[in-house]
Amino acid sequence: PVVLYEELGHVAVFTLNRPAARNAINGKVSARFEALLTAFERNSDMWVGVVASSHPDVFCAGADLKAINAMERVFSWKGGFAGMVQFPRTKPLIAAVDGKALAGGCEIVLACDLVVASHKAVFGLPEVKRSLVAGAGGLFRLPQRLPRQVAMEMLLTGDPIMASRAKELGFVNELVEPGSSRDAALALAGRIVQNAPVAVREAKVCADRMQLMSDDDAFNESNRALVKLFMTPDFREGPRAFLEKREPRWTGR
Known part of the structure; x- marks a missing residue:
């Protein structure tokens, strides 16, 4: 599956799983993620979700340009890009980032409620370098998560920031060693599921x-x-x- 799904107690883990394509989002990923989120929201035994990656160095590289060039729809009807950036959720999601989260990948992170990242994580919205804008939530969510001047610098230059800088600015909840972001996100989820x-x-x-x-x-x-x-x-x-x-x-x- 292009998005793996696992239930660990009351925690659901969604793992982007197109490593050969650097987890680029195509129609199949969006449809699969939306279907999984729909089931997750309906399941009263699932309380918190974690979004992770099967690629060791990339969380998500954004939209699949080959799919776009082939005129394939990379959005789903309810969830929008990746099937999740516009999905009407009531349950929290934690992004576990252990590599590059760029363009649409960064917008997936922005759609989550909390972020755990390793020191090698990178966040960026380089759309203006391709004569595009961050239309999957980045234009308004980034200035909500970061000081406006920093967000505008990222949006207008397209240049990324490292996880350590993101942590200083409050964008990242927890900064961990490479390879441990998923476990740390699960630990954070474990703290949440102790509550009502x-x-x-x-x-x-x-x-x-x-x-x-x-x-x-x-x-x-x-x-x-x-x-x-x-x-x-x-x-x-x-x-x-x-x-x-x-x-x-x-x-x-």
Whole structure:
């Protein structure tokens, strides 16, 4: 499969798997990734996802130019580029980057909620060097994740930044040794799945929606999330587990 899928407890791992093509995105990758994300969102036992690569030096090189030249559609209908940059998710995704994430590859990372990268990771949007723009989310997501001046330098020059610089700027959550980004991402996912899964989903959804809201609208969204949580069995399990001095047994429902 062009995207591998594995379930490890409550964590789903999506692995881009076109190493001979440097994981370039074509129609098959987008369709496969969208189908996997659809199943992931519907599966109440899957709480967090990790996006990784089977290539030792490249996370994703972007769109498959051979496919584009052959007039092949590299977007999926629901998820857009790679089947995921526009996918309406409620569950967090962690990018595990151990190499180059350029153009559409960087936009896949930008579509994730957290980033774990090794020291050899590189992030860049070189589209302007090809008389293009980063149309799969990069134009607006990069300035959201980085200081505007840095984001504009990357967008206008097309020059990349190394993982160490990305970590300094807050783009990367955790910087690790080469070859260990997947394991570190799984460890981060493990910290997340210790928490009430519905609460995690609501926190993600609210944070995504609130970015451009007024304070009043944001408070209304917060209240909506709280009311929803009040109706779940996990809302009662959290305080009960604390009082009984034991680990909570989350249902995720």
